Amino acid sequence: MTEALSPDVPLLECKDLSISYFTRAGEIPAVIDFNLTVHPGEAVGLVGESGCGKTTVAMAIVRYLGGNGRIVSGGITYRGRDLLSLGAEELRRLRGNEIATIYQEPMASLNPSMTIGRQLMEVPLYHDNASKRQARDKAIEILDAVHLPDPARIMAAYPHQISGGQQQRVIIAMALLANPQLLLLDEPTTALDVTVEAGIIELVAEIGEKFGTGMLYISHNLGLIRETCDRIVVMYSGEAVESGTIDQVFDEPRHPYTHGLFNCIALPTTDKNARPLVPIRGQLPLPHERPKGCNFGPRCDFFQAGRCDEGFIHMRETDVPGQTARCLRWNEIDWAEHEPERVQNIPTEVGEEVLRIDSLRKYYEVHDRSLSALISGKAVRHVKANEDLSFVAHEGETIAIVGESGCGKSTFAKVLMGLETATSGTLDFEGDDISKTEVGDRSAKQIGALQMVFQNPFDTLNPSQTIGSQIVRVLRRFGQADSKGEAQSMMLKLLDTVKLPRDFARRRPRQLSGGQKQRVGIARAFAGEPATVIADEPVSALDVSVAAAVTELLLDIQRRNNSTLLFISHDLSIVRYLADRVIVMYLGQIIEQGTTDEIFNPPYNPYTEALLSAVPVADTNVEKRRIILEGNVPSPLDPPAGCPFSTRCQHRLGEICGTIPPPRQETESGHSILCHIPLDELAKAEPVFSFKDTPQAAE
């Protein structure tokens, strides 16, 4: 551990690595011909969609492949040492002292029955034979280094007593305690909210600089990789298809798949009408059904039969030093000429008012039966899940409701759908107040006119019924079809609409991929020709290329039906792409609302400003102002007396913010901001996003 690190000797090197899993069905290659080098102090990003083998690579590096995984050929060297020939004892020492891994679920990596302090102290106690006192000091020091407030309190806390972001910081602290040379981060922020994620990303970058740790950062989020890494390796179906520095790959991708990926994600330059997303057609091949030759061949626009499907394609150097691509035609394709054909969509006409929500409140009662609560007379407390919501939605309009977990957006969806009733306020839908009408008391017409697309594709369909019968049930239920035959033919037409083959009607959900299930979910929601559809993070669980296709489908059907779309999301990139108007929620309140342009440009509510800055952007043209929030979202049981955001606000004025509820300031155009700071003061803020050169597609 003491030997000097020469920057010339790579920290980690994977050479021609191939890994297979051996199952009952035979050998399944998970990673093929994979090359990677990580130098000391360098962060390398590994990007790919689910099932592309990125986690398998990380597992192979720490040799945790499980019973049926095996490295078939190639090698992994760590600082010149062959990792594959190490014995069990050496491996154990290496994993603890030199290579540390951080996983996605922080709670699963901490022991719930031990205090944080004891878990942290274990590391120096066992690895460095430190005394208890030294271990304690070291643990506190490291907690300070990962910017956890009040380390002494954290030391005494159990994992469930701190928030998810703090847990992930503790995990990082634990990994750093052994002073590792290499950190493997496997989607470390995927389970966290964006503003918390921003803090962790900054921490990881700081660690790299301060400790000179080499990092392998695995993620499906291109924006995140762009902001954290120096180099990037893009994986597709078990193979690395392109690698290079961040600037090389983001500015001039050479592989058609990488190109396709960038056309799939919502960037500040995309727009749902003038410049819509271009999904990659087809699906990821299953590991045992990969095509001959180029794995991406069947989905590639530049596929040449007889050439691309001939034999195995090796990674090859491009004209830019350091950038490699696994494509035979990398230098034949003129990307400027092959700008993908983008459909020009006609913006939907915004029609008359469909939904009017006025001062809607939803409180949940929480009964506290403790003695102190009885004495103080606070036996019943209220969770203010929705506080004073007011907005209007028009026909054909897309409204995004944005906020982090616990902001009350899902509760609002429940009230709207009639699964819960409002505590007070009104909710006028097509002329009737339905705020206190449960779904069972609504008419079939009302129910059919107000439908929902759910978040989790693996949960949205009943696994024991066929796709067809589930859609038919909805059609019959909403009185769309009078006879069985009619319902059957309508169901087949709906499958056409969501671009699924008709024979899917007889299939069961487990035979479908996530994206296909979500299409069925969309078909089901639009079966009753709804006036309003509420979509709760409909694509957040899907892979990038699939998400783009599902998003476009959703918008397409919305346009055709001229429905109102309420799009609930935490992802501001996609919101900017598809929304006409945006509502930002925090702790149950609407903190800002206005048109998409108004939200993305000053004046900002301070929370919106922080939220915008937290969203990773996968475009090297965009410069972002960094705002990292301190602290956690307060409990909705005990919100601040004044402004809900006052505990974390970066522009806090003082006493007034915490004690007096802020006024709702409104401009003439209807842009409203909840803040004590006057509008003209807020308008002086610099825009969060600035462009290096003007995007061509803005016209």
Added chain:
Amino acid sequence: MRALKSFALLRESWVGMAGAFIVAFWIVMAIFAPWIAPYDPLELMQPFAEPGAEWKGGGTFWLGTDSLGRDILSRIIWGSRTVLIYAPLATICAYTVGIVMGLLAGYRLGWWDMILSRIADIVLSFPVLVLYVIVIATIGASGINIVIAITFASAPGIMRIVRGLTLDLRNRDYVAAAQTRGESDWFIMLAEILPNARGPLIVDACLRLGYVVITIGILGFLGLGLPPPDPDWGGMVSESRSLAMAFPYMAVFPCIAISSLILGFNLLADGLREISLRD
């Protein structure tokens, strides 16, 4: 179609196949008892004949005769009918009650859950055997009353399993989707939740079938089973109890019959569990 597919899967688990084979063996015995059994199970022939003894009237007592001279083999074969009619019947009744209670408690929650769970707690707090004795002593010994007693004693246990599964499944998005299209509670419970809870329930049902076989044996042994002289495995063990030291075969063969059937059900349950874990 699906049953065939499940069977094809079962073939991959030799434990499950062994169980299925034993159970199938006894089902064949029960169905074809009149043709398979060498004698009338109620006919008094030659008391205390050893296994393998020849009978004057022709034929062999393969498993001997009891103290009244009835052929043990024939009684075991005919006795399988009792077990294979009442054990599944009792299990089905117990499941029907337990599933309805569990769905109501787990889906509606609130007062439904409170009352149903407390009832279950009370029933489960009694020792099972005491419960059987009380129930049968109150309503009398008969085939139907065995079913009632077993339903009464096992439904609460089943209810707890169903309630637990329902608590998990009720939060799925497809249940929310059914709610948002205004489906009735019963539709949601029976069409959306129950079919997706079937995996663990089928395995439990197989184990419980084995347990019910024991119970019927015990009830027979205690004289709470079918009234004599109908052949009943538990009753046969009970009748030969005082003579078991001198004539062990009178008790041993019915015991083997009982254990083999239970073993069959348990192996089948193991096999099914193995399959259900696989995908």
